[in-house]
Every structure is written in C-alpha cells, then in structure tokens.
Amino acid sequence: MMRTGVVIGGGVAGLVTAIQLAARGVKVTLFEKEAALGGRFRSVQAGDYFFDTGSSTVLMPWVFERFMRQSGESEPLPFVPLEVNSRHFFYNKTIVDLSADPDIMAEQLDGFSPEDRQGFLDYLTETGRLYETVEEWMLEESGGQGGKRFSAKWLKAWFSIHPFVSLDSFHRRFFSDPRLIAMMNRLVTGGRVSPYEAPSFLSFIAYLHLVQGTCFVEGGSGRLIELLEKRARSLGVAIHLNCPVERILVSGSHVAGVRAKEENWSAQLVVSAVDNIQTQTELLERTKVKHSDQPGSSAFLCLWGVKQPFPFLHHHNYFYPSDYWRHDIDLFDQQRWTESPIIYVGNPSASGQGRVATESRLHVKVNVPLRKMDNEKPSYTAYRDLLLFLLEKVWGLKGLEESLEVEEVYGPDELDLRIGTQEAVSPGKMVRRFRPRFHDPIRDRQIKGLYYTSSVADFAEDPSFAALGGIRTAKRIEEDWKGEMRAGAVR
Structure with missing residues (x-):
C-alpha cells in the first residue's frame, strides 16, 4: 500500500x-500558507521590476543537479557562474573583488594586502580541509546512523x-589586515550571527566562495522555484496554497496527519519545513520549548x-563604513539598529540578467536585531532614508x-510573516560557538x-543549503523505513 505524507511549508527545503x-x-x-511557493527565496514584482526577496547566491549547484537527476528530471538547471563573487567597498576608497579565479585574487591581494598573500593560501588549504570534514559529517550525513556519533572517528572529526575557536579568532590566525578579516567574517556569516560567537568551522563557506566559486540563478530565484514546483507536480505532489496548517495531529505516540482548511488530513508521516520553534509552540502546542539564548539577526x-x-x-x-567594527557591536551586543551599517547591495542587472534593460534592480x-524592542526600533522611513x-x-x-x-520595504516583522519563521533570517542554535x-x-x-x-539550511542564506536540509530529511525517513522492514522480517 502506498505510504502517505504531508510536508508543511513550500520553501526550497x-x-x-x-x-x-x-x-x-x-x-x-504539501501545504503552504502563502499565495506562492518559495519562502525566503521567492521573487516579487513591483511595477515592471522583478526582485528576489532572498539571496540569489548558489554555492553548491551540484546539490540541485544531483537530486533532480535522482528524481528523474533531465532538464538543465539555470545556474550561471560569476567571475567576481563579490565587490567590497571601504571608506578609504579601497575596492576589493573576491573571486574563485586565482589570477584575479593574486592581483587583488598584491594591490590590497600583499603581506597576507601566503596567509590567504594557507587559509584556502585549511578551509578546504574543513569543508571535507563538514561535508562528510554534516552535509551528507542523515543522522540516522547513531553508531557513528561519539565514535573515535566522530570525536576526531x-x-x-x-x-x-570563534570565527573571528580563526581568521586572525591567517590575516593581519583588519579589512581582510572584516571581509572574511562578512563573507561567511552574512551578518546573520556574530563572528565573535560563530564557530570557526563555518569558514568552509569561504572555501566554497573562493575555490568552488559562486553561481546565480538565471531569471532569478523564482525561476528555480518554478522548476522545483514543476518537478513536484509531475511526481504527483498535491500542492495547496493559501493553506496554513493549524495543528499537527497525533494519535498516541505516532503522528496522524495535520489539520488545515478546518479539516483533518491523515498521513503516515509529517515533515515540518518551517521554523522549528513555530512547529513546537503553535503546531504541537508544546509549552517547554528552548529558545535560542544568544541574539541572532x-x-x-x-x-x-x-x-x-x-x-x-x-x-x-x-559597503563598509570607517567604523565597520561598530556594526557587530550594535547588532549583537547592544541589539540596536546601527547608524554605521555594513550595507549589502545585490544588483543582478550587473550580470546581464536584468529584466528591464539599462536599469537596475537593487536588493539593499x-x-x-532579531528581537522585537519597539523602543529601540527607528521608523522604517527614517532608516530607508539613511540608507x-x-x-x-x-x-x-x-x-x-x-x-x-x-x-x-520590508522590516523584521514583514520578513517574519513572509518567510514564516520566528527567527527571520537568523541562523539556528546549530551554528553557535562551542556547540x-x-x-x-x-x-x-x-x-x-x-x-x-535539517538545520544545515541555517548555515547560509543559500538555496543549496536549504535543499540539503530536505535531502537529509528524506534520506533519514528512508533509513527508518528500511530499519522497520528489517525489524519486521526478524519478527
């Protein structure tokens, strides 16, 4: 008999x-509370302009290519590599381009911080090793093989x-120029967690940027969501939009389905692809839920x-102000809206993919701060005017x-509603220092x-990490089913 399953949330994961x-x-x-799929990687239209609400960076395109092939899809995916991953502007008029092209990086370092050239090469070697470890034990591991945990190999890894070691301290082992440290901190965290609290292993993200390279989705993130939706529907997935799940149904110690549209939907398994805290407090009505004890953003x-x-x-x-170090202090220590912001500007028109010729679609x-403190929050109009x-x-x-x-214009509350998470773009507890x-x-x-x-989706604001979260979950479900069948055969 065919198994039945429910997925809550229509984002990438x-x-x-x-x-x-x-x-x-x-x-x-699949149930999605919004009128469109995509979650934080949705595209929106304003006038004649199309915008991605989330990051258009794809660090691991092979994740999508592999899983689409495994699901029977042969249509090529629209990933385009960037020659320059990111451009960094400093207040003293210094401009630095980061790239996976070694010739470009050698030229940049010679002109920007020649004393850090050997340290940069050593950094790439070490972050490459970290990537291999993280890939084996986090990105590819489903967590179902419990015997590996706390084994000698696990502890060694x-x-x-x-x-x-914090991320910032790790970077200071390789670089002396504070601007280079600031760039690496920003490249890895995206400002989503303090570099003074984030663990050093997250530097594997820099390896992906600086060795593997960065891609973007031709046509915007919405194009990727369209392809995923097309594949899901072709496999028979029933998708319900504008349909928030009200509660996860439980019978005894086993999930029984969900309640949505004022009716019960029975299922043998349920996968929550929305915020874990929201799932625990609202959909399961659990009262003892541990919230993050450190500020995110x-x-x-x-x-x-x-x-x-x-x-x-x-x-x-x-864009880094003269006191760029002030940004993280204001954000994570003081938990206030900084007046010295590090500003990110996405400009897909620069890659020749703008849908309106000779114009710009700016994602600023x-x-x-993540936590809602109305007395510390400026008006959106005033902050928009500052930027x-x-x-x-x-x-x-x-x-x-x-x-x-x-x-x-979207503030934390609007992003909260659009993405469907109580932590907006904050990483989860999985990326806290020492843990x-x-x-x-x-x-x-x-x-x-x-x-x-899986919360590997929290490592970076990147759809390939979200996809890995879904892949690991499906793999774990399959492992559990095989275990049940083996147990049944023994009985």
Missing part, C-alpha cells in the same frame, strides 16, 4: 523534501574543526527599481533617489513519524 519522497513512491501533500530590506545603471556595481556588493539589505543618503552621498550611487521608480553539532534533530524524539528539515 519543503519542495525538495516533497520531491524526494514522491520519487520514492510516497503520496505527498569534531576536534579537527576547532570547536572552541533579522534584516531591513529595500527593493529598489532604478531607471539608470550603476556600472561600478557587481552582482554582490558590500542591512542586518538588524539612501549613505549610498548616494557617501558611496557614489549618484542620482539614486531621483531615478528611483518603484520600491518595496557545533554534527547531528541535528531530524526526527522528533517523542512522536514517531514526525520529521524536520
């Missing part, structure tokens, strides 16, 4: 999980990733359609305000048949 389960013969129903996001190009911008751009983002002033008057985007045609966990909870410890998409 939810769609990938649904595809993986459907390809294994499960009758899958755990200590090899420098678990008691959300974001203030402006989507600007501008009727002029900015030729000096690349696809990904970062600043990390802001506009800094970009135009300080950083040289001349004519920006005058050429602004359309805009949408890098090789095995995050994919399967609920109390309710049989209830699973969660």
Whole structure:
C-alpha cells in the first residue's frame, strides 16, 4: 500500500523534501500558507521590476543537479557562474573583488594586502580541509546512523574543526589586515550571527566562495522555484496554497496527519519545513520549548527599481563604513539598529540578467536585531532614508533617489510573516560557538513519524543549503523505513 505524507511549508527545503519522497513512491501533500511557493527565496514584482526577496547566491549547484537527476528530471538547471563573487567597498576608497579565479585574487591581494598573500593560501588549504570534514559529517550525513556519533572517528572529526575557536579568532590566525578579516567574517556569516560567537568551522563557506566559486540563478530565484514546483507536480505532489496548517495531529505516540482548511488530513508521516520553534509552540502546542539564548539577526530590506545603471556595481556588493567594527557591536551586543551599517547591495542587472534593460534592480539589505524592542526600533522611513543618503552621498550611487521608480520595504516583522519563521533570517542554535553539532534533530524524539528539515539550511542564506536540509530529511525517513522492514522480517 502506498505510504502517505504531508510536508508543511513550500520553501526550497519543503519542495525538495516533497520531491524526494514522491520519487520514492510516497503520496505527498504539501501545504503552504502563502499565495506562492518559495519562502525566503521567492521573487516579487513591483511595477515592471522583478526582485528576489532572498539571496540569489548558489554555492553548491551540484546539490540541485544531483537530486533532480535522482528524481528523474533531465532538464538543465539555470545556474550561471560569476567571475567576481563579490565587490567590497571601504571608506578609504579601497575596492576589493573576491573571486574563485586565482589570477584575479593574486592581483587583488598584491594591490590590497600583499603581506597576507601566503596567509590567504594557507587559509584556502585549511578551509578546504574543513569543508571535507563538514561535508562528510554534516552535509551528507542523515543522522540516522547513531553508531557513528561519539565514535573515535566522530570525536576526531569534531576536534579537527576547532570547536572552541570563534570565527573571528580563526581568521586572525591567517590575516593581519583588519579589512581582510572584516571581509572574511562578512563573507561567511552574512551578518546573520556574530563572528565573535560563530564557530570557526563555518569558514568552509569561504572555501566554497573562493575555490568552488559562486553561481546565480538565471531569471532569478523564482525561476528555480518554478522548476522545483514543476518537478513536484509531475511526481504527483498535491500542492495547496493559501493553506496554513493549524495543528499537527497525533494519535498516541505516532503522528496522524495535520489539520488545515478546518479539516483533518491523515498521513503516515509529517515533515515540518518551517521554523522549528513555530512547529513546537503553535503546531504541537508544546509549552517547554528552548529558545535560542544568544541574539541572532533579522534584516531591513529595500527593493529598489532604478531607471539608470550603476556600472561600478557587481552582482554582490558590500559597503563598509570607517567604523565597520561598530556594526557587530550594535547588532549583537547592544541589539540596536546601527547608524554605521555594513550595507549589502545585490544588483543582478550587473550580470546581464536584468529584466528591464539599462536599469537596475537593487536588493539593499542591512542586518538588524532579531528581537522585537519597539523602543529601540527607528521608523522604517527614517532608516530607508539613511540608507539612501549613505549610498548616494557617501558611496557614489549618484542620482539614486531621483531615478528611483518603484520600491518595496520590508522590516523584521514583514520578513517574519513572509518567510514564516520566528527567527527571520537568523541562523539556528546549530551554528553557535562551542556547540557545533554534527547531528541535528531530524526526527522528533517523542512522536514517531514526525520529521524536520535539517538545520544545515541555517548555515547560509543559500538555496543549496536549504535543499540539503530536505535531502537529509528524506534520506533519514528512508533509513527508518528500511530499519522497520528489517525489524519486521526478524519478527
């Protein structure tokens, strides 16, 4: 008899999980509370402009290519490599391009920080080793083979990733130039967690940027979501939009389905691909739920359609004020909206993929405190005006305000609603210093048949990490089923 399953959430992790389960013969129903799929990687339209609400960076395109092949899809995916991964602007007019091209990087280091050239090579070697360890024990491991945990090999791997060293301290072992340290910290964390608290193993993300290279999705993240939706529907996944799940149903110690649209939907397994805290408190009505004890971050996001190009911008751009160190202190220690922001500006038009010729689609983002403290929160209009002033008057985007045609502004509350998570773009507890966990909870410890998409999705604001979360969850489910069949055969 065909197994039945429910997936809660239609972001990348939810769609990938649904595809993986459907390809294994499960009758899958997916519920999404919004009117469109995609979660944090949705695309939105404002006037004639199309914007990605989340990151358009794809660090591991092979994750999508592999799992789509395994699910029976042969259509090529629209990933395009970037020659320059990101451009970094400093207050003293220094401009640095980061690239996976060794010739470009050698030229950049010679002109920017020649004393750190050998340290940079050593850094790539060490982060490459970290990537291999993380790939084996976190990215590819489903967590189902419990015997590996705390084995001699596991402990050796755990200590090899420098678990008691912060990311910032790790970077200072290789670099002397504070600007280079600031770039590496930002490249790895994206401002989502403090580099003074994040564990050093996250530096494997820099290896992906600087050795493997960065891609973007031709046509925007919405194009990727369209392909995932098409594949899911072709495998028989029933997708319900505008349909929030009200509760996860439990019978005894086993999941029984979900309640949505004021009716009960029975299922033999349920996968929650939404925020874990939301799942525990709202869908399971659990009262004893441990929240993160360290501050994360959300974001203030402006989507600007501008009727002029900015030729000096690349696809990904970062602007550092003179007191750029102040940003992390304000954000994580003081938990306030900083007046000295490190500003990220995404400009897909620079890659020749703008849907409106000779114009710019700017994705302007600043990390802001996650926790809601209304007395510390400036008005969105005032903060938007600050960013506009800094970009135009300080950083040289001349004519920006005058050429602004359309805009949408999202604060933490709006992103909270759109993404469907109580932690917005914050990473989970999995990436806190001293607590890098090789095995995050994919399967609920109390309710049989209830699973969660893996929190490797929290490592980076990148759809390939979200996809890995779904892949690991589907793999764990399959391992559990095989274990049940073996146990049944023995009986």
